Amino acid sequence: MNTEIEIAGVKWKNPVTVGSGTFGSGMEYDEFIDLNRLGAITTKGVANVPWPGNPTPRVTEVYGGMLNAIGLQNPGIDVFCERDLKFLEKYDTRVIVNVCGKSIQDYVDVVERLSDEKKVDMLEINVSCPNVKEGAIAFGQKAEALTEITKEIKNHAKQPIIMKLSPNVTDITEMARAAEAAGADALSLINTITGMKIDINRRTFALANKTGGMSGPAIKPVAVRMVYQVAQAVKIPIIGMGGISNAEDALEFILAGASAVSVGAANFINPYATVEVINGIEEYMKKNHVEDIKELIGAVR
Amino acid sequence: MKKKTTAIVISQKNLAPGIFDMWLETDLAENAHAGQFVGVYTEDKSLLLPRPISICEVDHEKNAIRIVYRVAGRGTDEFSKYSAGEKVKLLGVLGNGYDIGKLLGKSVVLMGGGIGIPPMLELAKEINAHNEALTDGDKMKVSIVLGYRDSMTFLKEDFEKYGKVYIASEDGSVGTKGNVMNVMASEGSDGESADKTADNEDTIKADIICACGPMPMLRAIKVYAEEKQIPAYISLEERMACGVGACLGCVVKTKEVDHHSHVNNARICTDGPVFAAEDVDI
Numbered sequence: 001m002n003t004e005i006e007i008a009g010v011k012w013k014n015p016v017t018v019g020s021g022t023f024g025s026g027m028e029y030d031e032f033i034d035l036n037r038l039g040a041i042t043t044k045g046v047a048n049v050p051w052p053g054n055p056t057p058r059v060t061e062v063y064g065g066m067l068n069a070i071g072l073q074n075p076g077i078d079v080f081c082e083r084d085l086k087f088l089e090k091y092d093t094r095v096i097v098n099v100c101g102k103s104i105q106d107y108v109d110v111v112e113r114l115s116d117e118k119k120v121d122m123l124e125i126n127v128s129c130p131n132v133k134e135g136a137i138a139f140g141q142k143a144e145a146l147t148e149i150t151k152e153i154k155n156h157a158k159q160p161i162i163m164k165l166s167p168n169v170t171d172i173t174e175m176a177r178a179a180e181a182a183g184a185d186a187l188s189l190i191n192t193i194t195g196m197k198i199d200i201n202r203r204t205f206a207l208a209n210k211t212g213g214m215s216g217p218a219i220k221p222v223a224v225r226m227v228y229q230v231a232q233a234v235k236i237p238i239i240g241m242g243g244i245s246n247a248e249d250a251l252e253f254i255l256a257g258a259s260a261v262s263v264g265a266a267n268f269i270n271p272y273a274t275v276e277v278i279n280g281i282e283e284y285m286k287k288n289h290v291e292d293i294k295e296l297i298g299a300v301r
Numbered sequence: 302m303k304k305k306t307t308a309i310v311i312s313q314k315n316l317a318p319g320i321f322d323m324w325l326e327t328d329l330a331e332n333a334h335a336g337q338f339v340g341v342y343t344e345d346k347s348l349l350l351p352r353p354i355s356i357c358e359v360d361h362e363k364n365a366i367r368i369v370y371r372v373a374g375r376g377t378d379e380f381s382k383y384s385a386g387e388k389v390k391l392l393g394v395l396g397n398g399y400d401i402g403k404l405l406g407k408s409v410v411l412m413g414g415g416i417g418i419p420p421m422l423e424l425a426k427e428i429n430a431h432n433e434a435l436t437d438g439d440k441m442k443v444s445i446v447l448g449y450r451d452s453m454t455f456l457k458e459d460f461e462k463y464g465k466v467y468i469a470s471e472d473g474s475v476g477t478k479g480n481v482m483n484v485m486a487s488e489g490s491d492g493e494s495a496d497k498t499a500d501n502e503d504t505i506k507a508d509i510i511c512a513c514g515p516m517p518m519l520r521a522i523k524v525y526a527e528e529k530q531i532p533a534y535i536s537l538e539e540r541m542a543c544g545v546g547a548c549l550g551c552v553v554k555t556k557e558v559d560h561h562s563h564v565n566n567a568r569i570c571t572d573g574p575v576f577a578a579e580d581v582d583i
């Protein structure tokens with residue numbers, strides 16, 4: 001049985017990674033699971049300088065999911081390289097660094113800083129965070145802006161680049177095509193869906209930021225649909241995510257066309273979720289006599 | 302080591318209107334300490350996130366922890382209906398807890414307000430247990446100040462085993478009318494005239510404060526401690542998702558750049574919930 005997949009020339013031992021921002025750099029989940037089991041670890045968004053993020057409350061529960069408006073708090077690329085990448089060196093897993101910024105130059109600074117880091121296998125470019133006022137999301141909602149930033153980053157990046165797409169657009173396939181045409185090596189989707197919750201007793205917003213990104217099981221059908229549509233529209237590989245909590249969920253994404261999947265908010269609910277997804281995919285393959293996971297990718301048309 | 306595990310309800314009691322007291326058998330008890338908390342999961346699959354609840358007491362012999370909580374919404378309402386023998390999923394043990402090493406030889410005032418009262422019980426108990434093994438110079442003297450809404454003084458008898466208890470109630474029905482700070486104003490020994498050799502049994506001597514309660518109370522304690530130039534350790538609350546330091550949802554502003562985040566933010570779930578009052582901006 002073969003669970004190995006390949007994205008832009010990078011081989012993963014299995015198709016399971018984590019949603020950026022839901023797993024830190026792995027340190028916090030090292031106590032719960034063997035990080036070596038993961039196909040890849042995708043780290044929390046990192047910028048050229050430290051970002052303090054948004055005021056609290058930053059998270060709130062909603063039916064079947066949650067809203068977050070962390071605002072991309074991060075320690076900046078220097079600390080990230082010295083501490084987080086050093087920590088990850090011990091592990092036999094692929095490392096995908098999620099990059100954020102407010103201007104194209106911010107992104108380029110981070111990408112260049114990472115070009116000589118051997119532990120970094122891929123870069124995931126977050127142009128879709130709904131919780132930051134400037135930059136970020138703007139690049140993810142206009143095809144021309146996405147084209148420009150993708151080209152610019154591709155010019156400076158040594159590692160393959162994955163563009164992370166926002167679901168908060170009219171036509172996600174238009175964005176996917178733009179990224180592919182501009183040189184993206186892969187796509188990941190979906191980022192969170194912009195939502196809002198109002199506290200009726202305090203007559204105020206549940207989040208200090210007013211709006212937040214929705215994630216969790218309730219967004220899964222939207223995410224599966226978008227992965228399917230994008231898989232029909234482009235040739236580059238897709239990392240699918242949005243509401244995955246178990247192997248059945250992950251298999252839906254793979255059958256819809258994702259080459260790999262990310263487990264996000266489910267880590268908060270079940271810190272063993274990633275390993276359970278990996279084991280569950282293997283069991284499904286055994287039970288259904290699937291020799292190679294690649295047989296499943298995009299098998300439902 | 303943190304883990305997600307299944308606990309069994311040993312008993313559940315209604316202590317006061319809306320306040321419940323549950324003992325849970327769990328191997329998390331082994332490493333559980335005062336000021337730490339657990340994430341309690343609901344069975345309702347539409348409510349995903351674990352509810353953070355403080356450890357009120359630990360029984361190492363019975364391998365059990367006690368939680369005392371107020372019904373505040375759908376999750377805690379579900380918990381209040383559990384009875385002996387039922388299973389509950391927990392994430393724990395979470396948070397740093399109180400550092401008893403910092404209290405040695407001091408006159409410690411434990412302050413609890415409302416649903417912040419429960420975690421102070423395990424602290425009182427642990428201080429008491431430490432005192433038995435300590436030489437006189439290192440023994441701690443404990444005063445306990447509890448602020449209630451009304452005459453429903455839950456856990457009061459439990460605290461009386463460990464030190465002198467002073468009560469405040471918002472409606473004035475028992476003890477001092479007002480909150481814990483009103484008790485300090487009327488019963489506290491004046492910091493300046495405090496004679497360290499003469500223990501005046503009728504006044505509260507405060508070398509150090511440990512507190513948990515609503516934010517206005519914690520802010521008042523921070524101001525009080527700064528005026529008296531004494532340390533205060535306060536336990537903070539914030540909305541949480543992961544509970545283990547990964548999501549950065551539960552931060553508090555800090556005076557100095559935090560060692561982990563490299564910005565002026567610390568994670569309440571892992572760097573706290575107990576902080577030195579002077580270190581946080583609340």
Ligand SMILES: Cc1cc2nc3c(=O)[nH]c(=O)nc-3n(C[C@H](O)[C@H](O)[C@H](O)COP(=O)(O)OP(=O)(O)OC[C@H]3O[C@@H](n4cnc5c(N)ncnc54)[C@H](O)[C@@H]3O)c2cc1C
Pocket residue numbers: 060061338350351352353354355356369370371372373374375376377378416419420537538539540541574
């Ligand atoms: C470190 C810590 C220790 C706590 N210890 C205790 C305790 O010992 N006893 C006790 O009664 N309460 C305690 N609380 C508060 C308790 O977590 C909330 O009352 C509880 O989560 C409410 O859940 P619910 O489903 O009933 O309410 P809902 O309002 O329906 O909950 C919706 C969401 O908001 C979160 N939430 C609601 N209120 C709070 C709050 N005050 N703090 C954090 N999250 C909240 C819930 O966890 C849930 O994710 C503690 C909170 C923290 C952060």
Ligand SMILES: Cc1cc2nc3c(=O)[nH]c(=O)nc-3n(C[C@H](O)[C@H](O)[C@H](O)COP(=O)(O)O)c2cc1C
Pocket residue numbers: 018019020021022044045068070072098126129164190191192214215216217219241242243244262263264265266542548
């Ligand atoms: C608390 C939190 C923080 C996140 N931070 C980031 C981030 O830094 N960069 C990013 O590209 N996506 C971020 N995301 C989005 C996730 O990676 C993922 O795309 C989204 O949550 C959907 O997957 P899920 O439903 O499995 O959580 C974050 C999500 C959550 C819940």
Ligand code: FES
Pocket residue numbers: 540541542543544545546547548549550551552568569570571
């Ligand atoms: S709750 Fe996730 S960092 Fe504290």
